[in-house]
Amino acid sequence: MVQPLPRHPGGGLARGIPAALSLLSAFLIWEVYVRLSGISPLMLPAPSRVLSQIVLNRTMLWDNTIPTLRATFAGFALSLTVAFGLSIMLDFMPRVRRALFPIFVVSQTLPLVAIAPLVVLWFGFDLTPKVLLVALVTFFPMLVALVDGYAATDPEIENLLRSMGATRRVIFRRARLPSAMPYFFAGLRISITYAVVAAIFAEYVGARAGLGIVILNAKNSFRPDLVLAAVVISSLLTLILFTCTALIQRAVLRWRDHGDGA
Amino acid sequence: MTVLSMQNIRLSLGETPVLDDISLHLNNGEFVTLLGPSGAGKSTIFRLLTGVLTQDAGHVTYDGNPLAENPQRFAFMPQRDALLPWCRVLDNLTLGLEVRGFTRRAARERVLPLLDDFGLAGFERHYPAQLSGGMRQRAALLRTVVQGQPVQLLDEPFGALDALTRTQMQTWFEERWRTARWTTLLITHDVREAVALSDRIYVLSPRPACIRAEIAVPAQRPRLGQPITTEAHALEAHLLDILLNQTGET
Numbered sequence: 117m118v119q120p121l122p123r124h125p126g127g128g129l130a131r132g133i134p135a136a137l138s139l140l141s142a143f144l145i146w147e148v149y150v151r152l153s154g155i156s157p158l159m160l161p162a163p164s165r166v167l168s169q170i171v172l173n174r175t176m177l178w179d180n181t182i183p184t185l186r187a188t189f190a191g192f193a194l195s196l197t198v199a200f201g202l203s204i205m206l207d208f209m210p211r212v213r214r215a216l217f218p219i220f221v222v223s224q225t226l227p228l229v230a231i232a233p234l235v236v237l238w239f240g241f242d243l244t245p246k247v248l249l250v251a252l253v254t255f256f257p258m259l260v261a262l263v264d265g266y267a268a269t270d271p272e273i274e275n276l277l278r279s280m281g282a283t284r285r286v287i288f289r290r291a292r293l294p295s296a297m298p299y300f301f302a303g304l305r306i307s308i309t310y311a312v313v314a315a316i317f318a319e320y321v322g323a324r325a326g327l328g329i330v331i332l333n334a335k336n337s338f339r340p341d342l343v344l345a346a347v348v349i350s351s352l353l354t355l356i357l358f359t360c361t362a363l364i365q366r367a368v369l370r371w372r373d374h375g376d377g378a
Numbered sequence: 379m380t381v382l383s384m385q386n387i388r389l390s391l392g393e394t395p396v397l398d399d400i401s402l403h404l405n406n407g408e409f410v411t412l413l414g415p416s417g418a419g420k421s422t423i424f425r426l427l428t429g430v431l432t433q434d435a436g437h438v439t440y441d442g443n444p445l446a447e448n449p450q451r452f453a454f455m456p457q458r459d460a461l462l463p464w465c466r467v468l469d470n471l472t473l474g475l476e477v478r479g480f481t482r483r484a485a486r487e488r489v490l491p492l493l494d495d496f497g498l499a500g501f502e503r504h505y506p507a508q509l510s511g512g513m514r515q516r517a518a519l520l521r522t523v524v525q526g527q528p529v530q531l532l533d534e535p536f537g538a539l540d541a542l543t544r545t546q547m548q549t550w551f552e553e554r555w556r557t558a559r560w561t562t563l564l565i566t567h568d569v570r571e572a573v574a575l576s577d578r579i580y581v582l583s584p585r586p587a588c589i590r591a592e593i594a595v596p597a598q599r600p601r602l603g604q605p606i607t608t609e610a611h612a613l614e615a616h617l618l619d620i621l622l623n624q625t626g627e628t
């Protein structure tokens with residue numbers, strides 16, 4: 117009578133193999149092209165050169181990764197907290213939602229290029245402006261996902277709870293919040309990919325250290341190999357954060373792994 | 379004794395009149411069925427009883443008092459089973475009791491002895507998506523009756539099942555009902571189900587729903603699990619006739 121549980125065939129690792137292969141072949145073509153054409157490394161460094169630069173400059177790169185990570189985490193923690201708190205408030209106050217939502221939409225249309233220098237101007241070269249910029253960029257996808265997720269709750273389930281005498285708060289905790297979780301994680305995954313980029317951009321505009329500063333300095337001293345080295349590090353950071361959220365999602369949404377077609 | 383009575387209920391949703399002069403009653407220990415075509419407004423009557431909607435005109439009384447003074451006296455089983463997909467079966471079963479103020483522990487103490495009878499033993503830790511259609515319905519039914527409310531509102535509890543499972547479930551349900559005698563209001567558009575399970579049947583018209591006929595079913599129980607009697611056949615034909623002819627009228 118019980119449907120068989122669908123298994124994860126080989127997990128995420130097996131699914132990553134085609135992506136890794138195509139990435140690898142792209143690097144290979146790049147490497148071959150650089151070697152055959154004899155193009156100057158000041159124009160286009162080969163992947164092997166970027167890699168050796170990472171190894172050579174590992175202490176410097178690591179020292180500059182720490183501030184970027186710190187800004188990313190702090191900004192993300194801030195936006196996560198605000199998005200959650202605000203989403204709950206908006207869910208309980210539909211009128212406030214209608215009044216405030218357009219403002220949040222506008223906050224997303226502000227070009228980072230213009231807003232970042234201003235925020236740095238107002239808050240200085242320390243951690244604060246980076247945290248704020250990361251939070252600004254990452255908060256909206258999560259907020260929208262949560263608000264939409266609450267609204268997507270099965271009305272039949274809400275009616276059922278109401279027939280049991282549940283208050284609005286109980287309905288929120290038992291039905292609306294869990295319903296929103298799949299949406300939330302979809303938003304979270306979008307946010308996390310913006311987070312590192314936003315932190316680096318904020319540093320680029322003004323900071324004492326960080327991957328953004330590495331990129332800025334490398335560019336100014338005509339070192340595309342170092343620029344690319346920093347890019348590789350930042351991609352790795354995003355990839356690691358993305359994997360972390362996927363793991364958390366797997367744990368929280370365990371119920372979706374069972375049948376359900378999801 | 380009359381537990382629940384609705385008098386001259388009218389209700390519109392937006393511009394659409396959905397209920398047009400509904401009057402019905404339900405006696406203690408009685409099994410009453412609302413039989414009506416799809417889209418008639420059957421579920422709407424339950425939405426009214428569970429407090430999701432309010433009537434435009436008419437009265438609902440419970441034990442002689444207005445319904446509003448006796449809120450949440452119904453255990454409600456929605457049309458789709460509405461099991462919470464993120465909760466394991468056991469947590470779904472205790473949901474009603476927990477919302478009604480029981481501790482998780484006390485709620486489980488009530489549910490656990492009934493698992494076997496409802497064919498759910500061994501599946502407490504499963505998620506609803508892992509259950510078959512029949513098991514889901516039994517889980518939803520157990521979640522409903524375990525709340526210990528005086529009246530059960532069942533909205534097409536067997537509607538989503540295949541014919542074979544439905545017959546099995548109806549037979550199983552009749553057996554349970556004969557021992558427990560839950561005061562029950564059942565919604566269905568299955569004529570055979572209505573005749574097999576009910577003490578009394580209200581036949582509804584298409585939307586806007588009004589009561590077309592009220593028919594008592596005095597036949598002996600159990601009625602399922604044996605050949606259908608001639609009386610039951612005649613009654614089924616009669617009900618079908620009312621349902622089909624009125625559909626032609628409007």
Ligand SMILES: Nc1ncnc2c1ncn2[C@@H]1O[C@H](COP(=O)(O)OP(=O)(O)OP(=O)(O)O)[C@@H](O)[C@H]1O
Binds near residue numbers: 391394396420421
């Ligand atoms: N919010 C609404 N606004 C307007 N009309 C509505 C609304 N909700 C439901 N209706 C209409 O009310 C009618 C009755 O709906 P209801 O769910 O009570 O039907 P039902 O008899 O339970 O049908 P079924 O057997 O298919 O479950 C339907 O025809 C539907 O179109």
Ligand SMILES: [Mg+2]
Binds near residue numbers: 422
């Ligand atoms: Mg219905």
